[in-house]
Amino acid sequence: LHNCTSIPINFMHMEFDLLLFSPIEAIAALLTLAFTIYFFLPTKKSPKPPLPPEIAGGWPVIGHLFYFDNDGDDRPLARKLSDLADEYGPVFTFRLGLPRVLVISSYDAVKDCYSKNDAVFANRPACLYGEYLGYNNAVLFLANYGPYWRNIRKLVIQEVLSNTRLEKLKQIKLCKIRNNIKNLPSRIQTTEEKSVRNLTYWLEELTFGLIVQMIAGKNYESGGDVGGEMERFKEAFRKFLVLSMEFVLWDAFPIPLFKWIDFQGHVKLMKKTFKDIDSIFQRWLDEHVKTRETSLMEVNGGGNERDFIDVMLSKMSNEHLHKGYSRDTVIKATVFQTQFLFI
Structure with a gap:
């Protein structure tokens, strides 16, 4: 009789111990659930506009960083981009890590970017030297388009x-x-x-x-x-x-x-x-x-x-x-x- 009554007590303690997750286990479970919902549940995606061609050889996450490494290639950056323009056309992209870089090398493309869509291309991507060396992006060539940029540009x-x-x-x-x-x-x-x-x-x-x-x-x-x-x-x-x-x-x-x-x-x-x-x-x-x-x-x-x-x-x-x-x-x-x- 003693053994029969101790079984459910031990079983209850075992169930209680299983519910005590460590913080790391809880975070891992939440991340797994989030990735499952994001990647596997069907979602309605809006159609994306066609992008310019991206150069070949890109790696996941790091992009084309290795392509622009000077190890074994003494060509200047301008020459590398010129050769890529001959292969992919006057407008193409590559990835430096996560950010995507757009390269334009024709008069029509430059005119389209800086005349018709100049306000769109006036913003600058965030960078550390702008934050730590450029007075927290107060320098004109690092500031984003807006009233401050227009006033300082006018003054200069x-x-x-x-x-x-x-x-x-x-x-x-x-x-x-x-x-x-x-x-x-x-x-x-x-x-x-x-x-x-x-x-x-x-x-x-x-x-x-x-x-x-x-x-x-x-x-x-x-x-x-x-x-x-x-x-x-x-x-x-x-x-x-x-x-x-x-x-x-x-x-x-x-x-x-x-x-x-x-x-x-x-x-x-x-x-x-x-x-x-x-x-x-x-x-x-x-x-x-x-x-x-x-x-x-x-x-x-x-x-x-x-x-x-x-x-x-x-x-x-x-x-x-x-x-x-x-x-x-x-x-x-x-x-x-x-x-x-x-x-």
Whole structure:
């Protein structure tokens, strides 16, 4: 009788133990159920428009990443894309991980994309260097199409690329080039510095000097290079160019894990490079704000602006936010964008 009564008690304990799933088992069961519903239950799918041809050789998930690996293939990227256009036509696609890339190489296709559908193609895909180096996509060439993009583009066109501004910049360029060429013989005789012995370095120094003078009104050749600021700016700019061309795992596989865990170390380098660039831009901006507060320069416009930062300060108020960005952030991001226009 004792054995008969103990059987159902043990059986009840066994049933209770089976109902105690571990968290991992519960998650696995939910994922299995979700995949089963998604893949096996019939759903009504809307017809998709026909896509341009995709190049052959794509792998699941990773796409065509191996095709663009330079291992054993020294062709430049432009030559590879040109050869693919000869094979697949002027419009084709490939996959860099999960994102799909569209390549166009004919006048009609370019006109269709950038004239008839320019608003559609104005948006930019999310990328890590835009978040960590581009002031959280406040830089014009990284911002998505919208009021912010239109306002900053209008400002750059009117104040940087207008005929009046270009004529002023032309005079600055000519004066800078003449002075550098005029001082070159004396520098050769009195010093053996690297910038004189290496013509490439001398041209680089001249180019960066022009950019900084047009943007911030600073002339490093006349004793304005405080604490080696010019060299730090050039080094930070070089690092940005290198990082912007690096393959970042998150850009190909936009999974939060690859942003939180920096497998390649790129996020750490981006943050450090941004800190170096931003500190220089912030110093230029603070100097201009202080100068405008202590001088008779008109804050709300007029013809007294000396450089691009002065123009930006005269067009923006300190209280107004642009798409959630502060005035200082917008100015520094636009300065960052403008230096590419001056190269």
